[in-house]
Amino acid sequence: xxxxxxxxxxxxxxxxxxxxKKARERLEKQQIxxxxxxxxxLVLLEGWGAAGKGSILGKIIKNIDPRFFKVAVMDAPTxxxxxxxxxxxxxxxxxxxxxxxxxxxxxLTDVTKERLKNDMSDKEYKKxxxxxxxxxxxxxxxxxxxxxxxxxxDEKEQKKRLExxxxxxxxxxxxxxxxxxxxxHYKKCLDVYEQYLCDTNQSSAPWYxxxxxxxxxxxxxxxxTLVQGIDTALMNSSLAVPLLQNAFPLKxxxxxxxxxxxxxxxxxxxxxxxxxxxxxxxxxxxEIYRKKIPVIIAYEGWDAAGKGGNIKRITEALDxxxxxxxxxxxxxxxxxxxxxLWRFWNRLPKTGHVAIFDxxxxxxxxxxxxxxxxxxxxxxxxYVEINEFEKELADxxxxxxxxxxxxxxxxxxxxxxxxQNTPEKQWKITDEDxxxxxxxxxxxxxxxxxxxxxxxxxxxxxxxxxNDKKYARIKALKTVIEEIExxx
Amino acid sequence: xxxxxxxxxxxxxxxxxxxxKKARERLEKQQIxxxxxxxxxLVLLEGWGAAGKGSILGKIIKNIDPRFFKVAVMDAPTxxxxxxxxxxxxxxxxxxxxxxxxxxxxxLTDVTKERLKNDMSDKEYKKxxxxxxxxxxxxxxxxxxxxxxxxxxDEKEQKKRLExxxxxxxxxxxxxxxxxxxxxHYKKCLDVYEQYLCDTNQSSAPWYxxxxxxxxxxxxxxxxTLVQGIDTALMNSSLAVPLLQNAFPLKxxxxxxxxxxxxxxxxxxxxxxxxxxxxxxxxxxxEIYRKKIPVIIAYEGWDAAGKGGNIKRITEALDxxxxxxxxxxxxxxxxxxxxxLWRFWNRLPKTGHVAIFDxxxxxxxxxxxxxxxxxxxxxxxxYVEINEFEKELADxxxxxxxxxxxxxxxxxxxxxxxxQNTPEKQWKITDEDxxxxxxxxxxxxxxxxxxxxxxxxxxxxxxxxxNDKKYARIKALKTVIEEIExxx
Numbered sequence: 001x002x003x004x005x006x007x008x009x010x011x012x013x014x015x016x017x018x019x020x021k022k023a024r025e026r027l028e029k030q031q032i033x034x035x036x037x038x039x040x041x042l043v044l045l046e047g048w049g050a051a052g053k054g055s056i057l058g059k060i061i062k063n064i065d066p067r068f069f070k071v072a073v074m075d076a077p078t079x080x081x082x083x084x085x086x087x088x089x090x091x092x093x094x095x096x097x098x099x100x101x102x103x104x105x106x107x108l109t110d111v112t113k114e115r116l117k118n119d120m121s122d123k124e125y126k127k128x129x130x131x132x133x134x135x136x137x138x139x140x141x142x143x144x145x146x147x148x149x150x151x152x153x154d155e156k157e158q159k160k161r162l163e164x165x166x167x168x169x170x171x172x173x174x175x176x177x178x179x180x181x182x183x184x185h186y187k188k189c190l191d192v193y194e195q196y197l198c199d200t201n202q203s204s205a206p207w208y209x210x211x212x213x214x215x216x217x218x219x220x221x222x223x224x225t226l227v228q229g230i231d232t233a234l235m236n237s238s239l240a241v242p243l244l245q246n247a248f249p250l251k252x253x254x255x256x257x258x259x260x261x262x263x264x265x266x267x268x269x270x271x272x273x274x275x276x277x278x279x280x281x282x283x284x285x286x287e288i289y290r291k292k293i294p295v296i297i298a299y300e301g302w303d304a305a306g307k308g309g310n311i312k313r314i315t316e317a318l319d320x321x322x323x324x325x326x327x328x329x330x331x332x333x334x335x336x337x338x339x340x341l342w343r344f345w346n347r348l349p350k351t352g353h354v355a356i357f358d359x360x361x362x363x364x365x366x367x368x369x370x371x372x373x374x375x376x377x378x379x380x381x382x383y384v385e386i387n388e389f390e391k392e393l394a395d396x397x398x399x400x401x402x403x404x405x406x407x408x409x410x411x412x413x414x415x416x417x418x419x420q421n422t423p424e425k426q427w428k429i430t431d432e433d434x435x436x437x438x439x440x441x442x443x444x445x446x447x448x449x450x451x452x453x454x455x456x457x458x459x460x461x462x463x464x465x466x467n468d469k470k471y472a473r474i475k476a477l478k479t480v481i482e483e484i485e486x487x488x
Numbered sequence: 489x490x491x492x493x494x495x496x497x498x499x500x501x502x503x504x505x506x507x508x509k510k511a512r513e514r515l516e517k518q519q520i521x522x523x524x525x526x527x528x529x530l531v532l533l534e535g536w537g538a539a540g541k542g543s544i545l546g547k548i549i550k551n552i553d554p555r556f557f558k559v560a561v562m563d564a565p566t567x568x569x570x571x572x573x574x575x576x577x578x579x580x581x582x583x584x585x586x587x588x589x590x591x592x593x594x595x596l597t598d599v600t601k602e603r604l605k606n607d608m609s610d611k612e613y614k615k616x617x618x619x620x621x622x623x624x625x626x627x628x629x630x631x632x633x634x635x636x637x638x639x640x641x642d643e644k645e646q647k648k649r650l651e652x653x654x655x656x657x658x659x660x661x662x663x664x665x666x667x668x669x670x671x672x673h674y675k676k677c678l679d680v681y682e683q684y685l686c687d688t689n690q691s692s693a694p695w696y697x698x699x700x701x702x703x704x705x706x707x708x709x710x711x712x713t714l715v716q717g718i719d720t721a722l723m724n725s726s727l728a729v730p731l732l733q734n735a736f737p738l739k740x741x742x743x744x745x746x747x748x749x750x751x752x753x754x755x756x757x758x759x760x761x762x763x764x765x766x767x768x769x770x771x772x773x774x775e776i777y778r779k780k781i782p783v784i785i786a787y788e789g790w791d792a793a794g795k796g797g798n799i800k801r802i803t804e805a806l807d808x809x810x811x812x813x814x815x816x817x818x819x820x821x822x823x824x825x826x827x828x829l830w831r832f833w834n835r836l837p838k839t840g841h842v843a844i845f846d847x848x849x850x851x852x853x854x855x856x857x858x859x860x861x862x863x864x865x866x867x868x869x870x871y872v873e874i875n876e877f878e879k880e881l882a883d884x885x886x887x888x889x890x891x892x893x894x895x896x897x898x899x900x901x902x903x904x905x906x907x908q909n910t911p912e913k914q915w916k917i918t919d920e921d922x923x924x925x926x927x928x929x930x931x932x933x934x935x936x937x938x939x940x941x942x943x944x945x946x947x948x949x950x951x952x953x954x955n956d957k958k959y960a961r962i963k964a965l966k967t968v969i970e971e972i973e974x975x976x
Contacts, residue, residue, distance in 0.1 A: 008737055009945070126686055137691055140730070147733070198614055199687075203625050206735035232731050235868065242628070242724040245635075245717050247694035249496055380723065457497065 008224070010217050020216070023223035027063045030230045031100075035068060037237050038097035040144045040338070041230065046108040047151025048189075049179030050161040051212045056151075057102055059219050060226070069100035077110065083292070083350035085396040086110075086128060087135050091345045094139065096337035107132055108150075108200075112192050113178065116185070127395055129199045134388045140204040141241045141381060142339050145233035148205060149222060150197060151212040155186040240377035246453070248387045253455040255448050256463075261408050264468040277477035278317035284484045285318050285354065292351040293487055294398040297480065298360040301405025302443075303433045304415035306469040310405060311356055313473040314480060323354035328363065340364055340374070340382075341389055351397070360402075361386055365450045370442055383453040390459040399487045400459040401480055404451065405466045409440055496712070498705050508704070511711035515551045518718045519588075523556060525725050526585035528632045528826070529718065534596040535639025536677075537667030538649040539700045544639075545590055547707050548714070557588035565598065571780070571838035573884040574598075574616060575623050579833045582627065584825035595620055596638075596688075600680050601666065604673070615883055617687045622876045628692040629729045629869060630827050633721035636693060637710060638685060639700040643674040728865035734941070736875045741943045743936050744951075749896050752956040765965035766805035772972045773806050773842065780839040781975055782886040785968065786848040789893025790931075791921045792903035794957040798893060799844055801961040802968060811842035816851065828852055828862070828870075829877055839885070848890075849874055853938045858930055871941040878947040887975045888947040889968055892939065893954045897928055 011019065034041060045053045061069055072093045081089045087107060095101035111128050114120045120128075139146050153161070162183055165171040182189050197207045208225050212218040265273075288295060297314065299307045311325060326347045335343040341361055349355035364386070369379040393400055407415075416437070419429040436443065455461045462479045466472035499507065522529060533541045549557055560581045569577045575595060583589035599616050602608045608616075627634050641649070650671055653659040670677050685695045696713050700706045753761075776783060785802065787795045799813060814835045823831040829849055837843035852874070857867040881888055895903075904925070907917040924931070943949050950967045954960035 009739065011740075129686075130689075133691070198617075201618075201735075203621070203732050203735075204730065206733055208735075229733050232733055236730040239728050239730050239865075241730060242692065242727050243720050244691050245694055245720055247689075247691075247696075251497065252499075377727075 008221055010211070010214070016216060016220055020220050020223065023220065023227050024063045026227045027223060027230075030227065030234075031064050031068050033234060034100075034230065035098045037234060038337075039230070039233055039237055040095040040097050041100045041233070042095055042139065042144055042146045043100065043102045043226065044106045044108075044146070044148045045102065045104050045151065046106060046149065047210070047212065048153050048158055049176065049182050050158055050165060050174075051151035051153045052161075052215055052218060053104055053151050056212075056215060056219050056222060057104060060222060061102065063223075064100060068098070069102060070095070071102045071104065073104045074106055074109070076113075080350070083352070084348060085392055085398075086131055087392070088345060088348060091135070091339075091342065094144070094338055094342065096334065097143075098337075107135075108148075108193075108196055112189075112196050116189060116192055117178075117181075129196075131392060131395065132200050133202060134392070136200070136202060136205045138341075138385055138388065139339065141385075143237060144339070145229055146205040147208070147226060147229050148200075149208050149210050149225070150193070151210050151218065153212050155183065157213055158183050158186070240375065241381060243377075243380055244384045246384060246387070248384075248391065249457045250453070251455050251457055251460060253451050253461060256406060256444055256451075259406060259463055259465065261406065261411075261465050261467040263465045263471050265471040265474055267470070270470040270474060273474050274313065274477070277474065277481060278313070280481055281314070281317035281477060281484075282319075284481060284488075285322055287488060288354075288399075288484060289319075289322055289352045291488070293484075294349050294351045294393075294396065295354040295480075295484065296349065296393060296398050296400050297354065297356045298362070298400070298402045299356070299358050299405065300360055300362050300366070300403065300447075301464070301466070302407050302412055303436055304412050304419070304428075305405035305407045306466045306472060307358060307405050309469055310403075310464065310466070310473050310476050311358060313477060314356065317477070318354060322352070323356065324349065325356045325358060328357060328359040340368075340378075341385065344389070348393075361389065362450060362454075366443065366446050369446055370439060383450070386454055387456055387459075390454075390456065394458040397487075399483050401483050402454075402459060402461045403464050403476060403479075404447065404461055405464045405472060407466050409437075411467050412437060496709055498699070498702070504704060504708055508708050508711065511708065511715050512551045514715045515711060515718075518715065518722075519552050519556050521722060522588075522718065523586045525722060526825075527718070527721055527725055528583040528585050529588045529721070530583055530627065530632055530634045531588065531590045531714065532594045532596075532634070532636045533590065533592050533639065534594060534637065535698070535700065536641050536646055537664065537670050538646055538653065539639035539641050540703055540706060541592055541639050544700075544703060544707050544710060545592060548710060549590065551711075552588060556586070557590060558583070559590045559592065561592045562594055562597070564601075568838070571840070572836060573880055573886075574619055575880070576833060576836060579623070579827075579830065582632070582826055582830060584822065585631075586825075595623075596636075596681075596684055600677075600684050604677060604680055605666075605669075617684075619880060619883065620688050621690060622880070624688070624690060624693045626829075626873055626876065627827065629873075631725060632827070633717055634693040635714060635717050636688075636695050637698050637713070638681070638695055639698050639706065641700050643671065645701055646671050646674070728863065729869060731865075731868055732872045734872060734875075736872075736879065737945045738941070739943050739945055739948060741939050741949060744894060744932055744939075747894060747951055747953065749894065749899075749953050749955045751953045751959050753959040753962055755958070758958040758962060761962050762801065762965070765962065765969060766801070768969055769802070769805035769965060769972075770807075772969060772976075773810055775976060776842075776887075776972060777807075777810055777840045779976070781972075782837050782839045782881075782884065783842040783968075783972065784837065784881060784886050784888050785842065785844045786850070786888070786890045787844070787846050787893065788848055788850050788854070788891065788935075789952070789954070790895050790900055791924055792900050792907070792916075793893040793895045794954045794960060795846060795893050797957055798891075798952065798954070798961050798964050799846060801965060802844065805965070806842060810840070811844065812837065813844045813846060816845060816847040828856075828866075829873065832877070836881075849877065850938060850942075854931065854934050857934055858927060871938070874942055875944055875947075878942075878944065882946040885975075887971050889971050890947060890949045891952050891964060891967075892935070892949055893952045893960060895954050897925075899955050900925060 045057060047053055057071065061071070074089070077089060090107055093101060093103060111125070115125055136146055162175055162179060165175045201207050210218050210221050299311060301307050315323060315325060331343060344361045347355065364374065364382040365379050368374045390400055416429055416433065419425040451461050464472040464475050533545060535541055545559065549559070562577070565577060578595055581589060581591060599613070603613055624634055650663055650667060653663045689695050698706050698709050787799060789795050803811060803813060819831060832849045835843060852862065852870040853867050856862045878888055904917055904921065907913040939949050952960040952963050
């Protein structure tokens with residue numbers, strides 16, 4: 001059925017040359033506009049072994065200033081890669097605003113190879129397809145241009161090319177075992193590719209089938225599609241994107257104002273439970289390490305709610321080689337230049353490890369929302385995007401624990417004042433904290449909305465009543481233990 | 489795998505009642521806002537036989553003013569339906585702005601039934617899936633809220649319900665043969681449904697799986713999803729939609745200014761060819777009638793370019809029982825209240841018939857664009873939407889012939905003046921024609937863009953050089969004949 005995919009018609013040599021020239025000139029001009037308008041462009045090159053991706057890529061990038069692009073060659077995933085979530089190694093390669101990334105093989109190859117060689121189950125395959133669709137759509141929703149090319153040659157042509165490469169000492173190394181396997185099982189591969197192309201042919205990121213028999217003609221197809229795609233993306237660059245319907249199972253969760261904060265714990269009970277739970281958590285840390293289960297603990301809460309001390313009681317119970325705490329401040333320029341979830345993807349643990357985030361991706365719908373660091377459309381879209389992100393982590397097998405550390409306004413004032421008046425604590429209090437405090441009501445509203453919209457059944461929120469910090473610490477430890485035990 | 493689909497958690501009876509009440513009240517308020525904001529809402533109810541769609545629908549609509557909704561019960565397609573393009577019978581049912589349509593069974597049932605009972609081929613299935621995805625996306629892009637519910641019950645529950653219905657004279661009629669067949673082949677049906685739900689689970693119109701074992705609980709799931717969906721759609725109601733990458737094979741076509749208009753034909757040659765071609769076309773009309781091939785001829789062109797006379801020479805050759813001419817003026821209120829392609833879907837011929845459109849859906853990117861009858865985003869989006877519309881017709885098997893009737897500015901002036909000065913022709917010339925003439929250059933630019941962006945390989949444009957009307961008529965006849973012959 002690949003035949004039915006829309007293809008351009010190959011022109012005569014003379015017309016081909018003149019159209020090539022025109023497209024190249026256009027691309028040269030476009031790269032400047034891309035830079036100015038800060039458009040990120042991700043070009044995915046997939047296709048049959050020996051279809052000529054590399055050599056054509058070489059031709060394409062000649063028309064672009066080397067400072068404006070990067071080529072990412074995605075070899076087979078390493079053991080290390082395999083301990084990260086699916087798509088991790090691709091997500092971290094996405095381009096910065098204003099730049100191109102050309103990716104030589106990507107998630108198509110990962111998924112189809114696994115399906116062809118290791119009999120990935122239908123269920124697993126469908127899950128992957130969903131992940132891919134969400135990933136690509138998140139990119140395009142966030143202003144990325146994603147262009148996906150599949151280089152197509154027929155069985156005979158592939159065989160001819162492979163034999164030619166093999167016959168020369170200097171090119172022999174370019175033929176992989178997989179290439180040869182592909183050619184031997186061409187029909188089977190074709191079916192799997194076709195199915196994949198259909199399954200991931202999204203309106204915002206469609207597949208372009210490239211007739212790669214003639215290299216110059218292949219080059220023209222790529223260039224003209226690229227140039228056309230950039231024009232469309234530039235027209236979209238200032239548009240807001242319609243919000244999606246929520247498709248995730250949400251659990252009811254009370255509003256902050258309905259949460260009673262008078263819970264306390266006696267000192268001796270605290271000491272006893274602390275020891276008990278920390279020792280249990282320490283055992284569990286060994287177990288998740290052995291069973292290669294990743295754990296992600298996310299902390300959000302009011303300033304001076306006691307996040308730091310709470311996190312400390314968790315980490316005290318963990319083997320230092322098996323966890324990392326990520327304090328999240330405002331994004332750096334290279335982080336700001338990418339999808340806002342990029343810096344969190346970048347900090348994901350490997351399987352068997354624990355990552356603790358002191359402030360998180362929820363900044364998008366709190367501080368970024370309230371301080372105007374992103375557009376209204378950006379933060380409104382973020383609820384679904386975050387649910388999708390966490391779905392990805394859950395599908396990977398992660399235990400996800402999200403804490404909201406809750407105190408009341410008076411308690412915050414007490415703690416602020418104490419910090420102000422205690423020399424060794426003064427570093428903990430800044431003018432910004434006081435400014436944020438003035439916006440308490442707005443924040444409370446935003447937090448309530450966040451809790452309602454992101455309390456999914458696979459990544460629930462847990463509110464820690466932290467007027468009594470000790471109570472909150474014990475509850476946190478207990479929650480972490482319970483959530484890990486559920487998974488084991 | 490249906491189990492994995494996100495479902496809400498069934499609450500206790502008391503909470504269920506209070507949430508039901510809340511959702512009903514919310515819906516009652518929303519219907520007014522929907523009316524004010526002119527949001528069209530299409531709710532699709534699909535699912536197993538005896539899953540209770542009907543009775544729950546009855547409960548839902550109780551909360552809506554009868555003037556604001558319509559229920560469309562889609563029985564199995566009739567013979568007449570089958571002679572129209574796939575989705576025709578659904579497209580014509582889409583709601584007006586500000587109103588609900590509840591569709592009891594829709595395109596899921598059509599496709600899966602065909603696949604289950606008549607062994608629809610994989611190729612045919614994929615084509616239908618593509619059509620469905622485009623259809624739903626076009627609706628949401630054009631501001632429709634599309635909510636898709638699948639009522640799920642397990643094999644045992646279905647059996648129990650069917651037996652109960654059968655055991656009572658008064659309800660026996662409600663059990664169809666297909667319901668019984670479904671239950672007998674439950675596993676097979678489940679697989680096909682699952683695949684379909686995955687294949688059509690789009691981000692802008694996701695599926696909601698409804699646990700339909702308990703009716704009150706099913707009602708709550710529907711109501712809460714509906715209410716949530718309406719809130720989201722209302723937030724989107726003023727947003728522009730990002731333009732899509734072109735995914736259709738486009739052919740190169742010259743600009744209007746590069747088309748030479750000095751082509752003429754001598755009177756005697758004209759008479760001779762006219763008779764020859766008309767007689768051939770008449771033969772072909774019989775043939776397409778027998779072979780049930782639909783033909784769509786679309787005329788666009790400058791005022792006074794000679795469209796009317798040209799169309800006449802075509803229709804003279806046709807059997808009056810087998811064609812219809814649709815003169816397209818500005819849309820009426822009930823047409824304006826729907827997707828702009830609705831009035832063209834509504835006028836599609838049945839197989840074996842010829843439909844001639846005197847002005848067409850291309851008005852969107854010409855007059856509507858230039859007179860500001862739609863937003864910039866609307867007409868920019870229309871190129872892809874129109875290509876998709878014509879793809880639908882091509883996939884159906886239609887011969888699509890698109891004419892641009894071209895004259896130069898001087899010729900138009902001559903003809904306008906002649907009309908003005910000839911009493912029996914004065915009705916043909918209006919102030920609007922003169923006003924349009926003033927915008928000639930803007931129109932020419934719009935027409936050129938239209939030709940470039942919609943000259944697909946499956947629905948090409950043909951320019952008729954009509955400074956010499958007779959030349960244009962002969963060329964039109966010849967083109968129609970050739971295009972039909974290609975198909976036969």
